[in-house]
Amino acid sequence: MAIRTRLTEKLGLEHPIILAPMGIAASGKLAAAVSNAGGLGLVGIGYRGSEWIKEQSDAAANVRVGFGFITWRLAEQPDLLELALDRQPTAICLSFGDPRPFAEQILAAGVPLICQVQTLADAKAAVEANASIVVAQGTEAGGYGGTRSTSTLVPEVADLLARISADTLLCAAGGIADGRGLAAALVLGADGVLVGSRFWASEEANVHPKFHQTALAADGDSTIRTTLMDIVRGYNWPTRYTNRALKNSFLETWRGREAELAASVDVETAKWNKAWDEGDGENSNVFISESVGLIKAIEPAACIIARMISDAEKRLASVTAAIR
Numbered sequence: 001m002a003i004r005t006r007l008t009e010k011l012g013l014e015h016p017i018i019l020a021p022m023g024i025a026a027s028g029k030l031a032a033a034v035s036n037a038g039g040l041g042l043v044g045i046g047y048r049g050s051e052w053i054k055e056q057s058d059a060a061a062n063v064r065v066g067f068g069f070i071t072w073r074l075a076e077q078p079d080l081l082e083l084a085l086d087r088q089p090t091a092i093c094l095s096f097g098d099p100r101p102f103a104e105q106i107l108a109a110g111v112p113l114i115c116q117v118q119t120l121a122d123a124k125a126a127v128e129a130n131a132s133i134v135v136a137q138g139t140e141a142g143g144y145g146g147t148r149s150t151s152t153l154v155p156e157v158a159d160l161l162a163r164i165s166a167d168t169l170l171c172a173a174g175g176i177a178d179g180r181g182l183a184a185a186l187v188l189g190a191d192g193v194l195v196g197s198r199f200w201a202s203e204e205a206n207v208h209p210k211f212h213q214t215a216l217a218a219d220g221d222s223t224i225r226t227t228l229m230d231i232v233r234g235y236n237w238p239t240r241y242t243n244r245a246l247k248n249s250f251l252e253t254w255r256g257r258e259a260e261l262a263a264s265v266d267v268e269t270a271k272w273n274k275a276w277d278e279g280d281g282e283n284s285n286v287f288i289s290e291s292v293g294l295i296k297a298i299e300p301a302a303c304i305i306a307r308m309i310s311d312a313e314k315r316l317a318s319v320t321a322a323i324r
Ligand SMILES: Cc1cc2nc3c(=O)[nH]c(=O)nc-3n(C[C@H](O)[C@H](O)[C@H](O)COP(=O)(O)O)c2cc1C
Pocket: 020, 021, 022, 023, 024, 025, 044, 045, 046, 047, 068, 069, 070, 094, 095, 096, 116, 137, 140, 141, 142, 143, 144, 173, 174, 175, 176, 194, 195, 196, 197, 198, 200, 287, 288, 289, 290, 291
């Protein structure tokens, strides 16, 4: 059996699963592992530059992968897009910002555009940008995101696309970590899923092993959305986005003391960076989704995909069998 959707057809995939372009965790190695296992791997560019694009596309070798940019960040260094397009990616994903200024260049290169969106208004902008695939990202997601939940945003965007652009495909993101999530996303009207945190917790991810162990000990109650890490890292994120991470000492210490943290960055940034390098999840941050509670082991990406598919197939079959 297999799950065939418009997404598998459009991108020539075996499974309707896309690796989220997670900054530094979604390396060329992880993206290649996901593509080799029948999904589509997207390398996360995050805050990195040209060296990262070269290194990670070399690491993916000849495997078909795409790239994912943080859109407002790309606007600060637009030349990176040409570099990524030169590598003949399977797709380019733009998240967090207006995709329209970059769409023409991507489409002119014959590369499908994926836009990750957090609201209906974003979804309309993605359609105006001629995106091939819209990813509706719910607030359950790890890392940056908005306030809408996956279970209402996905069907609402599905309805919108059916009305204004029926050929545009839809993926669901945010809290999808197993076969239940995949099956639910398909039932909500998605053509596939974009998965971040579950692949972050894979053997191929570029993640400190101590962060992995910290995440395995956490449950879905342990995460929070905040922007404290923007202050300490000096990132100028648009205020509509917050970042989901594990609750910890750093967030507890600085909650409600943003101005004080901003005034102490000279000292605090060095402390945060050191903790990050050492995999100290109490004094830096572990960026992860509410789905952390569904993650029980660090496994090869191929195992994660195989189980997700077989479990989704069983669940969809049992729901169908229950219909009288
Ligand atoms: C550690 C981490 C880093 C992320 N970095 C990025 C990023 O650089 N660019 C991006 O578009 N999305 C990023 N995301 C968000 C993902 O694209 C995606 O929306 C999210 O992982 C989906 O929810 P899930 O984590 O529940 O699977 C990140 C997510 C995580 C967990």
